[in-house]
Amino acid sequence: MKILKLIFKNAMRHKLRSSLTIIGIMIAVIAFGVLRTVVTVWDSSVDAASANRLITRQAVSFIFPLPYAYKEKIKNVEGVKNVSFANWFGGIYKDKSNFFARLAVDPETIFDVMQEFLITDEELANFKKERNSCVIGADIAKQYNIKVGDQMVLDGDIFPGRWEFVVRGIYQPKNKNTDDTQMLFHWSYVDERMKVESPVRAGNVGWYIVLIDDANKAAEISDQIDVLFKNSSAETKTETEKAFTQGFVSASGAIISAMNFMSFVIIGIIMLVLANTMIMAARERTREYAVLKTLGFSAYHLVGLILGESMVIAIIGGGIGVALTYPIVAGFEQAIPKGFFPFFFIEPITTILAMSAAILIGILASIFPIQRALKTKIVEGFRFVG
Amino acid sequence: MASLITVQNVSKSYWRDKIEIPVLNNITINVEQGEFLALMGPSGSGKTTLLNLIAGIDKPSNGNIIIDGTNISTLGESALAKWRANNVGFIFQFYNLIPVLTAFENVELPLLLTKLSKSQRKKQVETALTLVGLGDRMHHSPKQLSGGQEQRVAIARAIVTDPVLIVADEPTGDLDRHSAEEILTLMERLNQEFQKTIIMVTHDPHAAERAKLIKHLEKGDLVEA
Numbered sequence: 001m002k003i004l005k006l007i008f009k010n011a012m013r014h015k016l017r018s019s020l021t022i023i024g025i026m027i028a029v030i031a032f033g034v035l036r037t038v039v040t041v042w043d044s045s046v047d048a049a050s051a052n053r054l055i056t057r058q059a060v061s062f063i064f065p066l067p068y069a070y071k072e073k074i075k076n077v078e079g080v081k082n083v084s085f086a087n088w089f090g091g092i093y094k095d096k097s098n099f100f101a102r103l104a105v106d107p108e109t110i111f112d113v114m115q116e117f118l119i120t121d122e123e124l125a126n127f128k129k130e131r132n133s134c135v136i137g138a139d140i141a142k143q144y145n146i147k148v149g150d151q152m153v154l155d156g157d158i159f160p161g162r163w164e165f166v167v168r169g170i171y172q173p174k175n176k177n178t179d180d181t182q183m184l185f186h187w188s189y190v191d192e193r194m195k196v197e198s199p200v201r202a203g204n205v206g207w208y209i210v211l212i213d214d215a216n217k218a219a220e221i222s223d224q225i226d227v228l229f230k231n232s233s234a235e236t237k238t239e240t241e242k243a244f245t246q247g248f249v250s251a252s253g254a255i256i257s258a259m260n261f262m263s264f265v266i267i268g269i270i271m272l273v274l275a276n277t278m279i280m281a282a283r284e285r286t287r288e289y290a291v292l293k294t295l296g297f298s299a300y301h302l303v304g305l306i307l308g309e310s311m312v313i314a315i316i317g318g319g320i321g322v323a324l325t326y327p328i329v330a331g332f333e334q335a336i337p338k339g340f341f342p343f344f345f346i347e348p349i350t351t352i353l354a355m356s357a358a359i360l361i362g363i364l365a366s367i368f369p370i371q372r373a374l375k376t377k378i379v380e381g382f383r384f385v386g
Numbered sequence: 387m388a389s390l391i392t393v394q395n396v397s398k399s400y401w402r403d404k405i406e407i408p409v410l411n412n413i414t415i416n417v418e419q420g421e422f423l424a425l426m427g428p429s430g431s432g433k434t435t436l437l438n439l440i441a442g443i444d445k446p447s448n449g450n451i452i453i454d455g456t457n458i459s460t461l462g463e464s465a466l467a468k469w470r471a472n473n474v475g476f477i478f479q480f481y482n483l484i485p486v487l488t489a490f491e492n493v494e495l496p497l498l499l500t501k502l503s504k505s506q507r508k509k510q511v512e513t514a515l516t517l518v519g520l521g522d523r524m525h526h527s528p529k530q531l532s533g534g535q536e537q538r539v540a541i542a543r544a545i546v547t548d549p550v551l552i553v554a555d556e557p558t559g560d561l562d563r564h565s566a567e568e569i570l571t572l573m574e575r576l577n578q579e580f581q582k583t584i585i586m587v588t589h590d591p592h593a594a595e596r597a598k599l600i601k602h603l604e605k606g607d608l609v610e611a
Contacts (some may be wrong), residue, residue: 003498009486291482294443295496295543296471298464378443382478 003301007308010281018313021277025317025361026324028270029354033325034332035263036350042256044177044347051215053113055244056208056225059235065204066234068191071106073228079213079221084109087187087206091154091163093144100140101179102154103206104187113211116174117182123148123169131189133168137180141170152183159190161197176345210238267357275365278310282369289373290381302373310366311359318358322351390550390583391417391440396449396459398435398606409435411606412449419550422577422584424597431603433587434555440585441553442470454550471499475544475582477554477573481536483528483543489515490524493542500547514542518572534565541572545582552576554586558593570596 012018056074058064065087075083087104107128111119119127119135127133134152146152146167154163165185173180187205194202212221222238229236239247282289289302326346333344376384398410410432417423417440425433438444439451442458451459454473461469483492493514497507515524518538528536537557544552554573558566574596576582586597594600602609 005491006484006487013486287482288484291476291478291484292495293467294441294470294476296467296499298467379438 003304004308007305007312010285010305011309011312014281017277017280021274021313022317022320024273025270025314025358026321028266029318029321029358030325030328031266032263032357033322033346033350033354034329035259035266036353037325037329037344037346039256039260039263040347040350041344049240049242049245050116051240051242052212052218053241054210054212054218054222054225054238055241056210056236056238057206057244059226059237062207064234065201065206066208066236068203068205070208070229070234070236071205074208074210074225077221077224077228079217079224080210081213082109082112082211084113084209084211085187085205085207086110086209087190087204088158089154089156089185089190090158091156093152093154093183098144100137101182103182103184104190105184107184107186110184110209111171113209116178117171117180118174119169119171126168130166130168131186131192132165134165134183134185135169135171136167136183138170138172139180140183141167146170159194159201161193163190209241267361271361271364274310274314274361275368277313278306278365278369279372281309282306282373286373286376286381286384289376290378290384293378293381299374303370306370306373307363307366310369311362314358314362314365318355318361321358322354325351325354389416390419390421390454391415391585392450392452393417393436393440394450394452396436396439396446396451398432398439398444399447409606410439410446413606413608415601415608417583417585419583420577420581422574422596422598423586424594424600425585425587425603426589426591426594426600427603428589430605432606433603436603437553437555437585437587441474441476441551442466471496471547473550475547475549475552477537477540477544477552477557479556479559481528481533481540481560483536483539485528488525488527489520489531489539489542492528492539493546496543496547510546511542514546515539517545518542532565533561534568537561537565537569538572541569541576545576545580550583552582552584554584556588557586558588558590566590566593 056066056070058066068085071083071085074080084106086106089102089104091102092098093100093102111117111124117137123135127135136146136152140146148167148170150167152165152167154165156163165183171180191202210221210225212218218240222240225238226236292302292305329344329346393413393415396410396413397408399406399408401407413436425436427433435444439446440453442451442453442461446459449459450457456469458466458469483489484495487495490511493511494507497510500507502510512521512524515521518541520535520538520542523531523535528539531539537560541557544554552573557573558569561569570593573584573586577584577598584597586593588594
């Protein structure tokens with residue numbers, strides 16, 4: 001018989017109470033894990049932004065277009081290595097719930113500036129050749145079971161009509177947080193049709209993606225680009241891709257902050273639940289602790305017994321919670337609209353934080369019972385009536 | 387015979403809401419090695435307090451308690467805990483077994499503080515449980531045992547470390563007459579066969595008759611019977 005065995009037996013002495021506490025910790029850890037995953041995934045879209053890429057958009061608002069003619073002028077700015085552009089297309093693929101980014105892009109340059117989108121030379125060449133071709137991210141190909149050579153039809157909304165594309169390439173993400181849920185097709189294919197159907201909308205792009213030589217000169221180059229179009233009908237605002245993405249994310253900042261806050265509030269609440277369980281357990285065992293002290297068990301042993309019991313409950317709850325977080329996050333990912341989050345995965349830091357939180361809960365919840373057990377004199381312990 | 391326990395001018399007071407309540411008044415008593423002493427007295431006479439002081443689970447307000455050459459009233463908490471583990475076996479009125487442990491595991495508890503190997507511990511626990519007549523109930527949990535059997539497990543726990551002194555606080559107080567007789571017989575045997583020094587607190591004259599020596603306490607003073 002070892003002390004460890006006594007710790008486990010104590011932890012499971014009141015099976016219902018311990019089980020409910022374990023379930024409580026488990027649910028808290030799962031909630032913490034899911035909330036933190038949403039927060040980190042949201043933030044990681046900012047982290048995924050390249051440091052040496054700038055985004056030039058309309059100064060008034062992102063929703064207003066910029067003339068295609070700006071491309072060459074931007075390219076001539078000192079420090080600019082390459083320029084590409086994109087236009088938000090919108091549209092519906094089969095069903096409104098099938099959400100992913102559909103972008104009209106410059107096929108000649110897009111994969112030069114978006115180097116984290118990995119595509120084979122052959123597929124890129126085919127994409128460039130065919131005006132109604134498209135390239136899709138690996139995740140879209142997997143989700144909708146699309147292969148190279150398949151047709152994809154979009155029902156246009158911003159750009160009305162039926163739009164048919166042939167898949168000529170599937171790009172792979174270079175990093176774990178690379179967005180592989182985009183559909184890219186020829187801007188010129190869209191623009192030609194606009195020239196016929198809605199000439200006023202032709203010749204415009206959504207934003208420019210500017211690859212620069214030196215990330216340290218981002219501010220200087222941004223200023224130079226914006227000066228070029230000062231006092232024009234379409235003034236520009238150039239910023240780093242990170243700042244640009246941050247702008248989107250910060251629009252939802254309050255919700256994210258609330259989720260972040262809630263994830264820690266949940267941990268706080270469950271800590272009180274475990275503390276209550278441990279206080280009840282220690283109170284019930286006042287006489288037993290007196291017996292153990294009488295037999296010669298030291299303060300060190302009592303600390304071990306109480307802390308150990310608290311840790312057993314916290315670690316079992318936390319462990320099961322962390323283990324279940326993975327399938328639950330996977331289920332959550334399935335439940336939310338496809339492409340709402342370009343990537344959705346549990347960061348290792350989330351698992352570490354969740355398990356650390358469980359361990360911390362175990363430690364903190366045992367402090368008061370330990371203090372009480374140590375302060376209670378043996379004779380008082382024997383007189384105690386629970 | 388040599389004096390195992392020397393209680394010199396021991397007083398004990400408790401404080402309740404700034405009021406000092408004297409419990410023991412200048413007690414002096416010697417207990418010889420191999421003695422079986424019964425401490426008797428009405429409730430509140432201080433007999434359990436005196437037992438607790440001798441057993442080292444409480445400290446006197448004044449005076450000295452010297453047991454087998456060690457002045458335990460000068461020991462710190464940690465040293466006192468070690469001393470108790472090595473020298474004293476405890477028998478309580480309500481047995482005080484750990485309910486989640488088996489009889490074997492309860493008896494093994496004091497041995498976990500020693501450096502004995504697992505096999506040595508097993509041997510000692512089996513010997514102690516066999517001695518109290520529970521060799522066949524080693525793996526029963528306390529709730530599977532009768533009150534008398536629980537108290538016998540408690541006695542096995544008290545003797546498993548082979549202490550110089552066994553203290554018993556109303557060991558038959560919670561038992562029926564038959565079980566009480568068995569426990570008293572067992573204690574008598576420990577005293578006579580194994581020369582264990584026993585101090586027993588009881589308010590039951592019938593139980594006290596089994597002791598070799600009876601001392602009476604009244605309002606914190608030792609009195610003649």
